[in-house]
Amino acid sequence: MSFNLNALLRDNIRKLVPYSxxxxxxxxxxxxxxxxxxxxxxxxxxxxxxRYPDPLQHQLKHKLSKIKGVPTENMFLGNGSDEAIDIxxxxxxxxxxxxxxLVPPTxxxxxxxANINDVEVRKxxxxxxxxxxxxxxxxxxxxxxxxxxxCSPNNPTGNSINAKDIETILVNFTGIVVVDEAYINYSKQKxxxxxxxxxxxxxxxxxxxKAWGLAALRLGLAFASKEIIEVFNKIKPPYNINxxxxxxxxxxxxxxxxxxxxxxxxxxxxxxxxxKLAALExxxxxxxxxxxxxxxxxxxxxxxxxxxxxxGIIVRDRSKVELCEGCLRVTVGTxxxxxxxxxAIQTFYNK
Numbered sequence: 364m365s366f367n368l369n370a371l372l373r374d375n376i377r378k379l380v381p382y383s384x385x386x387x388x389x390x391x392x393x394x395x396x397x398x399x400x401x402x403x404x405x406x407x408x409x410x411x412x413x414r415y416p417d418p419l420q421h422q423l424k425h426k427l428s429k430i431k432g433v434p435t436e437n438m439f440l441g442n443g444s445d446e447a448i449d450i451x452x453x454x455x456x457x458x459x460x461x462x463x464x465l466v467p468p469t470x471x472x473x474x475x476x477a478n479i480n481d482v483e484v485r486k487x488x489x490x491x492x493x494x495x496x497x498x499x500x501x502x503x504x505x506x507x508x509x510x511x512x513x514c515s516p517n518n519p520t521g522n523s524i525n526a527k528d529i530e531t532i533l534v535n536f537t538g539i540v541v542v543d544e545a546y547i548n549y550s551k552q553k554x555x556x557x558x559x560x561x562x563x564x565x566x567x568x569x570x571x572x573k574a575w576g577l578a579a580l581r582l583g584l585a586f587a588s589k590e591i592i593e594v595f596n597k598i599k600p601p602y603n604i605n606x607x608x609x610x611x612x613x614x615x616x617x618x619x620x621x622x623x624x625x626x627x628x629x630x631x632x633x634x635x636x637x638x639k640l641a642a643l644e645x646x647x648x649x650x651x652x653x654x655x656x657x658x659x660x661x662x663x664x665x666x667x668x669x670x671x672x673x674x675g676i677i678v679r680d681r682s683k684v685e686l687c688e689g690c691l692r693v694t695v696g697t698x699x700x701x702x703x704x705x706x707a708i709q710t711f712y713n714k
Contacts, residue, residue: 365537366537366563366564367537368563368588368590368591368594371455371509371538371539372454372455372594373453373454373455373456373457376453376454376455376594376597376598379597379598381596381597381598382601384399384415384418384601384602385398385399385415386399386415386417386418386601386602387418387601396414399414399415401413401414401415410610412606412607414606415601415602415606416602416604416605416606416609417609418601418602419596420440420604420609421435422609422613423440423604423609423612423613424438424440426613426616427440427584427616430616430619431556431569431584431586432556432557433556433559433586436589436592437559437586437587437588437589437592438584438585438586438592439584439585439586439587439592439595439596439599440582440583440584440603440604441582441583441584441585441595441599441603441604442581442582442583442603442604443570443572443581443582443583444472444543444545444568444569444570444572444583444584444585445472445476445583446583446599446603447566447568447583447584447585447595448472448473448476448541448568449476449479449480450594450595450598450599451510451539451541451566452476452477452479452480452482452510453480453598454594454595454598455509455510455538455539456477456480456482456509456510458480458481458482459481459483460507461482461483461507461508461509462482462483462484462485462505462507462508462509463477463482463483463484463485463508463509463510463511463512464484464485464486464487464500464503464504464508464510464511464512465477465484465485465486465487465512466486466487466488466489466495466496466500466512466513466514467486467488467489467684467685467686468488468489468493468517468519468520468681468684468685468686468687469489469512469514469517469518470512470514470518470543470545473512485503485508487499487500487503488685488686489517489520489686491686493517493520493522493650493686494524494525494528495513495524495525495528495529495532497528497531497532500532501535504536504538508536508538509538509539510538510539510540510541511532511536511538511539511540511541512541512543513529513532513540513541513542513543514542514543514545515529515542515543515544515547515550515552516544516546516547516549516550516552516652516653516654518545518546518654518656519656519658519679519681519684519687519690519692520650520658520687521546521650521651521652521653521654521656521657521658521692522650522651522652522653523550523551523552523653526552526553526555529542529555530558533558533562533564533565534562536564537564538564539564539565539566539591540562540564540565540566541566541567541568542555542565542566542567542568543567543568544567544568544569545568545569545570545572545573546573546574546653546654546655547569548573548574548575548622548626549573549574549626549629549630549633549653549654549655550653550654551653552653554567554569555567556586559586559587559588563588563590565587565588566585566586566587566591567585567586567587568583568584568585569583569584569585569586570582570583570584571583571584571612571615573655574622574625574626574629574655575615575622576615576622576625577611577612577615580608580611580612581608582604582608582612629655629695632695632696632697632698632701633652633655633657633695635698635701636657636693636695636701636704636705637649637652637657639705640657640659640705640708643661643708643709643712645661645662645663645712646659646660646661646662647660647661647662647689648660655694655695656692656693656694656695657692657693657695658681658687658690658691658692658693659690659691659692659693660688660689660690661689661690661691662689662712664680664682664689664690664691665680665682666711667691667708667711668680668682668691670707670711671704671707671708671711674707676703676704676707678691678692678693678694678704679691679692679693679694680692
């Protein structure tokens with residue numbers, strides 16, 4: 364494969380001189396900060412937030428590097444994974460000229476971000492068993508195809524994509540392959556992070572919103588070559604991760620053991636939930652899941668969904684999504700939440 368990063372970048376991004384903040388221009392320690400026009404008296408909070416945060420989140424990246432096994436130079440932190448997705452479009456896709464390939468059913472934000480950036484979307488549906496249609500993808504690629512988005516474990520289906528098929532695309536595609544691993548903590552499949560040195564066109568997305576339980580703090584991660592990460596950092600706003608998020612995430616990262624226990628508990632509850640749902644005659648199929656949710660095909664999905672909403676139980680209606688017809692996506696909750704859900708479903712069908 365011939366991979367040329369500069370040839371993929373938009374001209375304006377290649378020539379872009381990034382904004383240089385006050386914190387970018389100074390390296391080292393200081394005791395008097397008079398460079399950024401901040402309020403020198405502090406802030407009306409127990410913790411002072413009057414100073415701008417580290418633009419590149421060095422301390423946080425150092426901690427994450429130890430947990431993820433990825434060097435800090437190969438790491439970008441964003442305001443959720445959505446920021447990284449948007450930057451990929453702005454870096455590599457010229458509006459009205461370039462295109463990207465999506466493999467539905469998949470995470471909806473890839474298409475929304477394409478539409479916001481006025482970039483053509485080419486869809487190659489997954490197969491009936493929710494795996495990649497490699498021939499279809501190959502046929503959809505043209506010289507203006509810049510990005511291919513692959514979600515594994517996939518949302519909304521929950522299954523992992525065959526790793527060999529992902530590698531096949533990485534080897535044969537000269538653009539950027541984005542592997543979204545938002546749910547990788549729940550999967551037996553290994554993360555592609557260890558393959559970064561092998562594939563210069565690989566970008567991996569992860570998040571602290573799922574297994575780490577930090578959805579409200581909005582911290583997404585992108586892993587890629589040093590050169591691609593430098594592009595991300597050119598485009599991002601100067602202070603995209605606020606100080607409160609950095610402080611709280613640093614504190615949360617001390618709880619690795621707790622998170623590992625929660626992952627084990629979630630997987631165990633997932634198997635119990637699947638077993639009990641499968642016992643219901645109205646349940647037609649449950650897609651094997653490597654995530655913290657299950658995709659369930661069942662009778663009267665729309666009516667069931669509305670009935671659950673009336674009881675304050677919220678699941679995701681995917682019944683009108685192509686290849687997910689008749690399906691609800693159900694997040695694995697606590698034991699008590701799962702039992703309440705099952706009781707409500709049984710009551711609905713026994714009415």
